[in-house]
Amino acid sequence: MTGPLAGIRVIDVTEGAQGPWAGALLADLGADVIKVEKPEGEMMRRSGPLKGGHALPNAGLNHGKRNIVLDLKDPAGREILLRLIRDADVFMENWRRGVPERLQVDYDVLAEINPRLIYASASGFGQTGKYSHKATVDYISQAMGGYFSLTGPEGGPGERPRFIAIDFTSPLTFVQAILLALLAREDSGRGQWARCSQTETMIAVGAVRAAEYFASGETPQPWGSGSAHVVPSQAFLAADGYILVECPTEDSWRALCATLGLPELAGDPRFDSNAKRVERREELLPLLTQAFLRYRGERWLQRLEAAGVPCGSVRWDIEDLYDEPQVVANELLIDREHPEMGRVRTNAVPWLFSRTPAEYGELAVAMDRDREELLAELGVRDHAAATATGDARR
Amino acid sequence: MSAPLEGVRVLDLTEGDGAPFCTMQLGDAGADVVKVEPLAGDWARPLGPPFDDGDGPLFMGMNRNKRSIALDLDREEGRAVARDLAASADVLVESFPRASDAERLGLDYETLSAANRGLIYCDLSLLERSGPHADKPATDLIVQGLSGLTRFVGERGKEPLRVGSNYAGVTAAMYAAQAILAALFWRRRSGEGQYVETSYLRAMIATQQNYLAAHSDPDDFGGPFYSAHLRSPVRGYPTKDRNIEFTAAYARDPRAFQLLLERVGILDEVRADPRFADRDLVAEDQIALQPHLDRAFLDYDSDEVLQLIEDFGLMCAPVHDYDSMFHDEGILEQDMLLTVEHPTRGEVRTIGLPWKLDTPGSVRLAPPTLGEHTDAILAEIGYDEQRIAALRADGVVR
Numbered sequence: 001m002t003g004p005l006a007g008i009r010v011i012d013v014t015e016g017a018q019g020p021w022a023g024a025l026l027a028d029l030g031a032d033v034i035k036v037e038k039p040e041g042e043m044m045r046r047s048g049p050l051k052g053g054h055a056l057p058n059a060g061l062n063h064g065k066r067n068i069v070l071d072l073k074d075p076a077g078r079e080i081l082l083r084l085i086r087d088a089d090v091f092m093e094n095w096r097r098g099v100p101e102r103l104q105v106d107y108d109v110l111a112e113i114n115p116r117l118i119y120a121s122a123s124g125f126g127q128t129g130k131y132s133h134k135a136t137v138d139y140i141s142q143a144m145g146g147y148f149s150l151t152g153p154e155g156g157p158g159e160r161p162r163f164i165a166i167d168f169t170s171p172l173t174f175v176q177a178i179l180l181a182l183l184a185r186e187d188s189g190r191g192q193w194a195r196c197s198q199t200e201t202m203i204a205v206g207a208v209r210a211a212e213y214f215a216s217g218e219t220p221q222p223w224g225s226g227s228a229h230v231v232p233s234q235a236f237l238a239a240d241g242y243i244l245v246e247c248p249t250e251d252s253w254r255a256l257c258a259t260l261g262l263p264e265l266a267g268d269p270r271f272d273s274n275a276k277r278v279e280r281r282e283e284l285l286p287l288l289t290q291a292f293l294r295y296r297g298e299r300w301l302q303r304l305e306a307a308g309v310p311c312g313s314v315r316w317d318i319e320d321l322y323d324e325p326q327v328v329a330n331e332l333l334i335d336r337e338h339p340e341m342g343r344v345r346t347n348a349v350p351w352l353f354s355r356t357p358a359e360y361g362e363l364a365v366a367m368d369r370d371r372e373e374l375l376a377e378l379g380v381r382d383h384a385a386a387t388a389t390g391d392a393r394r
Numbered sequence: 395m396s397a398p399l400e401g402v403r404v405l406d407l408t409e410g411d412g413a414p415f416c417t418m419q420l421g422d423a424g425a426d427v428v429k430v431e432p433l434a435g436d437w438a439r440p441l442g443p444p445f446d447d448g449d450g451p452l453f454m455g456m457n458r459n460k461r462s463i464a465l466d467l468d469r470e471e472g473r474a475v476a477r478d479l480a481a482s483a484d485v486l487v488e489s490f491p492r493a494s495d496a497e498r499l500g501l502d503y504e505t506l507s508a509a510n511r512g513l514i515y516c517d518l519s520l521l522e523r524s525g526p527h528a529d530k531p532a533t534d535l536i537v538q539g540l541s542g543l544t545r546f547v548g549e550r551g552k553e554p555l556r557v558g559s560n561y562a563g564v565t566a567a568m569y570a571a572q573a574i575l576a577a578l579f580w581r582r583r584s585g586e587g588q589y590v591e592t593s594y595l596r597a598m599i600a601t602q603q604n605y606l607a608a609h610s611d612p613d614d615f616g617g618p619f620y621s622a623h624l625r626s627p628v629r630g631y632p633t634k635d636r637n638i639e640f641t642a643a644y645a646r647d648p649r650a651f652q653l654l655l656e657r658v659g660i661l662d663e664v665r666a667d668p669r670f671a672d673r674d675l676v677a678e679d680q681i682a683l684q685p686h687l688d689r690a691f692l693d694y695d696s697d698e699v700l701q702l703i704e705d706f707g708l709m710c711a712p713v714h715d716y717d718s719m720f721h722d723e724g725i726l727e728q729d730m731l732l733t734v735e736h737p738t739r740g741e742v743r744t745i746g747l748p749w750k751l752d753t754p755g756s757v758r759l760a761p762p763t764l765g766e767h768t769d770a771i772l773a774e775i776g777y778d779e780q781r782i783a784a785l786r787a788d789g790v791v792r
Contacts, residue, residue, distance in 0.1 A: 004580035017604070029576050043644075048604065049612030049620055056612055057604040127750075129727030134704070135644070140711045143630060143639035144725075149715035150558030151547050152627065157637075158715070159627035161557045163546040168601045172568040177749035179575035180398040180423050184753040186582045188395065192752040203719075203730050204748040206559045207415065210716060211455030214743035216444055219717035222558050225535075225544075229441040229452055233535055235554045242554050244539045248411070249437050252531070275445035310531040314554045315542040318602065318609050324540070329525030332599045333606065344610045350600040351573035354503075354589035356580055 003030020004356040008182070010034065010090040011081070012065065013072075015042040017138070017167035018122050018198065019094040020061045022174040026090070027064025028349050028358045034374065035065040036081060037367055038072070045367075051341045059338055060346040064361025069368035072103045083378045085110050085117060090178055094122040097132050107193045117191040118181040122174045126197045136198060138167040145202025150209050152222035159222075170201040231277040232256070232288060235314070238297035245300075246310045253277070255307040259300075260291040338363045395753040397424025402578065404428065405483040406460060407476075407501070409436035411534045412563010412594060413489035413518045414456040416570040420485065421459025422747050422755040428483075428771055429460040430476060432467065433792050435764040448739065449761060452560075457761040458734060458744055463772070464765035464792035471790045473500050478775050480506045480513065485574055487516040491531065493523040503589045510587070514577045517591040518570045534560040534594065541598035549626060566597035630713040631687050633696040640703045640710035642677040650706045651675050655683075657702065660690045736760035765792045 008031040012023035020035075020042075027033040048057040070077035082105075085091060091110055093100060100106035100121075107119045121127060124136030125144065142148060142160050152159040177194040185191055203210060209220040212228060220228065225235035225244070233246035247253040250273070257266035271277050271284055292300065297313060304311040321327050332348045341363075349358045375381070402425040406417040409431065421427040429436075438452035463479075466472040477500060480486055486506065488496060496502040496517070503515040517523065520532040521540075535556055538544050543562065548555035573590040581587055599606075608620045615621060630637035642651035652675040655661045664670050664686050670679065680687070691699045696712050703710040712718065719725050730746035734757050747755050768791050772782045785791045 004576040021603075025572070049608045049615050051610065051612050056607040056610055060603045060607045125724065126728040130724035131727075134711075135709050136711070137641060137644065137709060139628070140639055140641060140709045143713045144711035144719075146714045146716050146719040147559075148629065148637075148639075148713050151555060152558070153548070153555065157629055158558075158713075159547070159629050160639075161543075161547050161561075162625060162628060163543070163602070164604065165557070165561065168603070169565055169568065172565070172572060173748040175572050176419065176423075176568070176575060177751065179572065179579060180749065180751060180755075181753070182579055183575065183582070184395070184398040184751070186579070188753070195750040196748055197728060199725060200728060200730060200746065200748040200750075203725075203745050205561060205564050206716075207564065207745055208411075208451050208455035209559045210720075210745050211451035212443060213716040213720065215442075215451055215454065219715040220558075222555075225554050225556050227535070227556070228443055229450060233533070234556075237553075244535055244554075246533045246535050248441070248533055274441060278442065278445060305530055308531050310533045310536050312530075312532065312536040312539045314539045314544050316545050316550065318542060318545075318605055321542055321599070321606075326521055326525045326527040326540070326595065327599065330522040330596070332522075332596055341610075345606045347600040347603045347606060348596065350569045350597055351590055351592040353573065353577065355586060356577075356588065 002356055003028065003358055004353060005029040005031040006356070008032065008089045009087060010092060011036060011084050011088045012092045014092050014094040014122065016044065016094065017061060017164060018170045018174060019092055020044065021168065022122070022171035022178070023065060023092055024061060024063050025171065025175050025350070026178065027361050030356065030358070031090070033065040034084065034370075035062060035067045036084070037067060037069050039069055041367055054338070054341050056341070056344060059341060059344045059363040062364035063346070065364070066370035066374065067365050067367055068371050068374050072105065078103065078105065080375070080378070080380060081105060082113055083380055084374070085113050088114065088117060089182065090118045090120060092120045092122070092174075092178070096135055097123070097127065111191060115190055116185060118178055118185065118194055119191065120174065120178045120181070120194045122170065123195070123197045125199050127195050138164040141166045141170075141198035141202060145199045146206060147202055150206060150220060150222055152224075154222065154224040154226060156222060165205070166198050166202050169205050170196070170198045173201045173204065229278075230274060231281045231284065236289060236292040238292050238295060238300050240296045242314055243292075243297040243300055244312045244314065245304065248310065250274075252309045256304070256309050259303050259307045259309065260288065262287065262291060334360065336360065336363055397755050398751065398753050399423040399425035402426070402484045403482060404485040404487065405479050406430065407486065407488040407490070408518065410438050410489065411452055411560050412567055413487070413570070414438070415564050415567035416516070416518060416574075417460065417487050418456050418458060419568070419571040420574065421759075422757070424755055425485070427460040428479060429457065429462045429762065430467075430479070431462055431464050431764060433464050433789070435464065439764070454742070454761050458757055459759050460762055461759065461767035461771060462762035462765055463768045466790050467499055469790060471785065471788065475772070475785070475790065476501055477506065477509070479771070481509050482775055483510070483513060485514045485516065485578070487518060487570065487574070489518045489520075492529045493519070507587060512581055512585065513587040514574055514581065515587070515589045516570050516574050517589070518566060519591070519593040521595050522593045523591065532594070534563045537562040537594040537598060541595055542602070543598055562594040562598050565601060566592055566594040569597050569600070625681070631691055633691040633694050633699050636696050636718065637713035638691065638696050638700055638703075638710060639713050640708050642680040642708065644709060645677070645707050647707055648676070649674065650708055651677060651680070654703060654706045654708065655690065657706070658690045658694070658699075660686050732757050734760045737763055737766060768792065
């Protein structure tokens with residue numbers, strides 16, 4: 001591996017998305033990530049659309065990792081985990097509260113074996129307190145984190161963004177916590193217990209709306225396609241469909257007025273600052289709405305782009321991304337081969353490094369595929385393994 | 395124990411609706427972040443609400459733990475100051491509108507790394523730096539539309555909606571901060587800096603990995619989850635005081651959902667529907683049962699019904715708005731509401747940190763006023779009083 005984390009070994013016992021995606025990102029960063037999976041397989045092995053009997057989302061979600069199946073309730077399985085921990089830099093878990101203690105693999109136990117270990121815990125709602133015992137999935141955490149309340153038609157009750165908004169941001173703070181702890185270890189020589197939760201991340205994602213709440217004391221509302229902060233910043237109906245237009249600066253506002261053929265608006269003292277446009281949006285928007293109806297969306301977009309006004313269209317299907325010129329030119333979609341599933345499309349790595357480029361690891365491998373290799377590395381004879389995992393090995 | 399990034403100096407050339415979140419995260423982790431602003435200030439400063447003379451929430455939400463210097467990069471004298479600042483920085487983050495801006499300003503990686511080999515230079519763009527639309531003006535909303543994020547909100551055939559916070563920008567900023575941390579780690583081992591980059595668009599593609607994979611010629615579409623964008627809006631279920639959300643899936647006891655409906659007294663009503671007359675209810679029925687569930691909890695307080703649902707082993711939560719969330723003891727226990735002293739507003743509230751470490755980060759500084767630290771920052775890189783005064787008199791700094 002050539003990434004910035006080359007030489008770092010990660011033991012990943014997580015399930016779902018929050019942990020596995022974080023582990024996959026660490027693999028993209030060059031770490032040697034070993035996924036320790038339970039004998040019946042983690043939940044994502046069965047979740048989502050299948051191809052040839054394998055779950056497609058899991059293929060990408062757990063890419064770049066070696067795999068060993070261990071039954072941690074069995075002393076033999078736990079013993080192998082502890083051997084793995086000895087040479088590891090990072091241990092990642094997102095079990096429910098109490099499970100690490102029950103399995104006797106909590107921070108105190110593992111830190112005694114390896115004081116340099118970063119023990120990284122991701123939870124739904126924290127390690128202590130009223131909600132810490134609760135299990136969760138993405139949309140439950142969105143509810144708890146206030147995220148239903150920000151989106152929806154203007155003045156309405158709010159609705160949930162129907163994608164996994166927290167499952168794909170909570171891994172990012174999880175990775176950050178691990179990287180910060182690794183950096184701290186460079187100075188202290190010691191590991192630590194690094195924690196993060198889905199509510200913490202959800203609140204961070206909504207930082208700007210929280211600041212709005214703190215300043216005004218009023219709970220932030222959904223604004224349809226529009227914005228609490230900027231007018232105009234929303235969808236407008238052109239002759240053949242909706243386009244998106246935003247004027248975050250006075251330059252872009254004046255350019256919009258000129259493009260729309262409404263030069264008198266640019267100098268109109270009722271609308272000559274964003275603050276006034278927000279305050280008088282009811283008065284202003286009908287004037288703009290009327291003007292946009294005159295031409296087709298594509299024509300507006302060409303003119304607005306030439307005038308320097310942020311604008312764009314709405315992609316309604318994931319297939320629309322496949323031939324989107326900016327996506328294609330930057331190779332943001334990657335087709336990868338899986339030995340049994342064939343072609344699986346995933347995202348390109350989410351960052352590029354000039355000196356330590358990522359290598360694309362394998363898509364999620366079969367359960368327990370790397371058992372022999374890993375046990376050989378540890379110098380462990382596999383006497384217990386056959387009984388520990390038994391028929392569950394696939 | 396000291397914060398993980400103590401002693402790390404970050405030169406922050408970002409402004410606007412997402413990128414500043416990246417450098418705020420570095421500041422939260424202990425870095426000294428120097429925010430370089432145009433003389434008129436970050437363009438997000440005046441964007442409310444509230445629309446008073448002070449800074450609005452886009453700025454206040456993403457710029458704590460930074461010091462501000464106002465510098466005119468349109469003039470060579472200003473650019474020379476920026477290069478001096480970059481010479482002593484460990485990390486530089488920029489989100490210039492156009493790909494050519496960095497070179498035009500003489501603030502590109504080639505130029506700056508020649509004088510500072512260890513520099514980590516992070517380029518956080520909206521639409522990537524190459525390709526036909528690299529220089530297209532964009533914002534968080536525009537990237538939401540382009541990347542297809544908007545298909546997950548609202549209803550097909552109606553006016554498109556936006557995801558109601560700057561999701562694309564903040565996600566990209568989190569990825570950028572990750573890249574910087576990883577590059578700092580590698581620098582500790584190699585002594586070398588490097589150029590790292592990401593974009594709002596790249597981040598929004600990564601966010602959709604599960605959906606991309608799911609559309610790779612599946613044998614079937616495996617339930618409603620991957621067609622959730624085609625469903626009608628989801629708001630949870632009403633109770634006496636507020637909506638709650640729960641899922642019938644993932645229960646240890648497969649009968650949990652049915653037992654819950656029986657307990658709240660709507661099972662008979664459900665049984666009257668021929669679709670559910672003579673079989674056990676399963677988790678997959680939850681969507682079709684929405685009209686019944688919308689009436690099921692109206693006689694309960696949310697706290698009461700959440701406890702009940704939890705007792706049946708089902709996952710659930712209140713559907714919080716920001717006011718109820720920041721009054722919920724279970725949220726406050728996670729240290730997600732902090733205060734900090736602002737130079738003109740007094741004590742202001744701010745959110746907590748998204749990670750908890752034994753080498754903790756902290757909120758030390760409120761979002762700065764424009765140019766609040768200009769003199770101090772220039773003095774730190776060796777400019778004497780006379781020189782600073784001259785730059786100020788000349789209108790290069792503010």
